[in-house]
Amino acid sequence: MTDAISLTDAISELPGPFQPRDLAxxxxxxxxxxxxxxxxxxxxxxxxxxxxxxxGTFRLELEGRAPVPLSAGELFVVPKGLRHRPVADAPAHVLLIERPETAQYGN
Known part of the structure; x- marks a missing residue:
């Protein structure tokens, strides 16, 4: 990487919901x-x-636990093995930090 990444530009280039783009x-x-x-x-x-x-805002629904609401600037780590799903009532943008081999739809 030789240049700074503009998240605003990267957001505008996303093809659609639930289609992540690797940034770095x-x-x-x-x-x-x-x-x-x-x-x-x-x-x-x-x-x-x-x-x-x-x-924006969204919530992480976690199996057997209360949902975790997230707003801009907030983060949450879903522990390995825990069934979950993000739910957004209106469009929201998220940064995910994970291993490169992490499958979008899980294991």
Missing amino acids: VANDTVVRLARLDGEFPWHHHDEDELFLCWE
């Missing part, structure tokens, strides 16, 4: 940007997944 790689992780709009399917990962709300 740091150490053994990737920073992904996605637009959330509606309900994503329930899934789980074999590794932790960090959600950082960039714009």
Whole structure:
């Protein structure tokens, strides 16, 4: 990477909801940007997944736990193995920090 990344520009280039774009790689992780709009399917990962709300609001529904609402500037780490799904009642943007091999629809 030789230039700064504009999140505003990257958001405008997203193809649609739940279609993440890789922005950067740091150490053994990737920073992904996605637009959330509606309900994503329930899934789980074999590794932790960090959600950082960039714009808007959404909630992380967690199996067996109360939902976690997130607003701009807030983050939450979903522990590995926990079934979850992000739900956005209106478009929101999120940064995901995870391993490059993390499958979008889980394991």
